[in-house]
Amino acid sequence: MRVKDNWIKIIHQLQDDICAALEAADGKAVFVEDKWQRAEGGGGKTRVIANGNVFEKGGVNTSIVFGEVTDNMRKQLSNSPLGERGVNWFACGLSLVIHPGNPFVPTVHCNYRMFELYDENGEVIDRWFGGGTDLTPYYLMEEDVKHFHQTYKNACDGFDILFYPRFKKDCDNYFVNWHRNEERRGLGGIFYDYKRPCEAQDVDFWMDFGKTCGDGFIKAYIPIVEKRKNTVYSEQNKYWQEIRRGRYVEFNLVHDRGTLFGLKTNGRTESILMSLPPTVRFEYNYQPAFGSEEYNLQEACLHPRDWLIEPTGEEKIEWAQRSNTC
Secondary structure, eight states: OOHHHHHHHHHHHHHHHHHHHHHHHHSSOOOEEEEEEOTTSEEEEEEEEESOSSEEEEEEEEEEEEEEOOHHHHHHTTTOTTGGGOOEEEEEEEEEEEEESSTTSOEEEEEEEEEEEEOTTSOEEEEEEEEEEEEEOSSOOHHHHHHHHHHHHHHHHTTOTTHHHHHHHHHHHHSEEGGGTTEESSSOEEEEEEEOOOSSSOHHHHHHHHHHHHHHHHHHHHHHHHHHTTOOOOHHHHHHHHHHHHHHHHHHHHTOHHHHHHHHTTOOHHHHGGGSOSSOOOOTTOOOOTTSHHHHHHHHHHSOOOOSOOOOHHHHHHHHHHOOOO
16 A cells, blocks of 8 residues: 555544544534545545534645645745655544533644655655644643543554653644743643654555654543633633633644645635634733643643653663664
8 A cells, every 4th residue: 555545544544543532422413524625636524523521623644635836835845855755645644623612621633644745756755743732721621631641652652652741842842832921722631743654664664653642632631621621711711711722723823833834825715723612712912810720720820840750860771772763
């Protein structure tokens, strides 16, 4: 089976499994599927859930798109040393964002993808993988955040014991509203990008890693949903949720590489902007009361921290010696 066919199979299975788990947790709403085609090549399946018992709005999307490398796209391929030689390209991935109605259930984002670049003979000249999953709570429930991070540490450790600390740090440094005093969008998770196969980590390695992390979404997120979905909340809690949703919108439209890449390369706008929440609030210079639960969440976003016990210096050296990282 070709690499791309195998990856497509993985992505579609993840979409089915994740949608089933989210529907079961909601207990009312079901995903509506919108199949679409892209004039330049390829298409996708956008699945949307809305107005449920738990989920106010969300989408779990897959896309398989390809085409010629245009001048505009070439500008977006600055990460590829072979970008100037690229004639055609292929991309396939899973992307999801879930916005619950209850402010005590976190918003969550997940994305796993593969990109291929071809020369004039149709040969692959570059290929890379990327992805990650991150949590955006509205209230700081430390046990939930630790569960989420522990689940992804367990997934990473099965491949390389240095992955979690590296990808956790990359996540903290990616989902940042730099224009707001380096405030993070949420409380992190893992994030990796431009991972190219090599002798120690071949194509199967990165496909297996993406599948494992995709499967980990259900283990990391659904238990938090089940624990918090019936929590009683007030209008003030909802107000704060909408304030924080504003920060989510700001990041996605100002800084997110995936959103900007899609909009600048004639991507499907409805699928790209599916990530935006249904209701949002922008208040001039809004500041939560010092010491409040809202303040504590904001402080956690301003000052990222390690949610799990960090290894000692000697343990880190041992890990580095055991690591098979290219």
